[in-house]
Amino acid sequence: SAVISQKPSRDICQRGTSLTIQCQVDSQVTMMFWYRQQPGQSLTLIATANQGSEATYESGFVIDKFPISRPNLTFSTLTVSNMSPEDSSIYLCSVSPGSGTEAFFGQGTRLTVV
Amino acid sequence: GQNIDQPTEMTATEGAIVQINCTYQTSGFNGLFWYQQHAGEAPTFLSYNVLDGLEEKGRFSSFLSRSKGYSYLLLKELQMKDSASYLCAVRDQYSGAGSYQLTFGKGTKLSVIP
Numbered sequence: 001s002a003v004i005s006q007k008p009s010r011d012i013c014q015r016g017t018s019l020t021i022q023c024q025v026d027s028q029v030t031m032m033f034w035y036r037q038q039p040g041q042s043l044t045l046i047a048t049a050n051q052g053s054e055a056t057y058e059s060g061f062v063i064d065k066f067p068i069s070r071p072n073l074t075f076s077t078l079t080v081s082n083m084s085p086e087d088s089s090i091y092l093c094s095v096s097p098g099s100g101t102e103a104f105f106g107q108g109t110r111l112t113v114v
Numbered sequence: 115g116q117n118i119d120q121p122t123e124m125t126a127t128e129g130a131i132v133q134i135n136c137t138y139q140t141s142g143f144n145g146l147f148w149y150q151q152h153a154g155e156a157p158t159f160l161s162y163n164v165l166d167g168l169e170e171k172g173r174f175s176s177f178l179s180r181s182k183g184y185s186y187l188l189l190k191e192l193q194m195k196d197s198a199s200y201l202c203a204v205r206d207q208y209s210g211a212g213s214y215q216l217t218f219g220k221g222t223k224l225s226v227i228p
Contacts (some may be wrong), residue, residue: 001210022205033216041221042201043203043216043222045215045216045217087152092157094216103159103203104159106156
């Protein structure tokens with residue numbers, strides 16, 4: 001199993017500013033995944049973060065808007081840049097420690113942009 | 115493309131049995147997961163199927179037919195606390211280093227009534 005500490009749990013931000021979300025895992029994992037969950041919707045993958053290389057972004061998401069850092073095997077950050085109200089969502093990080101295991105999620109960050 | 119369908123909402127009575135269906139069409143398949151998500155919280159793992167058949171875990175069971183691209187989650191002896199969204203997710207694309215991406219359905223909001 002894996003325990004993920006994600007912070008902040010929630011924030012209210014002004015449009016045009018940026019917010020960095022942090023995830024700390026209690027074990028070393030090669031891949032970390034960042035998801036967005038808009039109100040009433042399911043989870044959409046933003047990007048996959050591999051330690052030591054640039055993150056791989058899904059269609060519709062770009063590095064300038066959602067820069068990701070992955071400095072080591074237990075930590076990652078996602079920044080939501082130049083925020084607008086449309087960025088109001090829950091953001092979740094996730095790991096899957098092994099190919100035969102389920103994905104574990106952080107507690108989520110509930111972001112409101114005003 | 116990836117497509118995972120499940121009903122948007124369901125209502126069931128406390129003590130009853132409910133079945134939540136999920137159909138999928140994905141480019142790859144390495145297992146199907148069911149997650150429970152209470153409002154404002156992160157998803158929590160319920161079950162995992164990679165081979166055809168039924169997996170039972172207490173009040174929850176999950177079934178998979180890979181040839182039909184079909185799964186269901188069965189909840190028995192429903193309790194009020196089972197009111198939540200239930201997410202069907204397929205592990206499809208390989209991300210490297212032993213990790214796979216999860217593609218989520220939009221979720222089924224289950225309301226349990228007295």
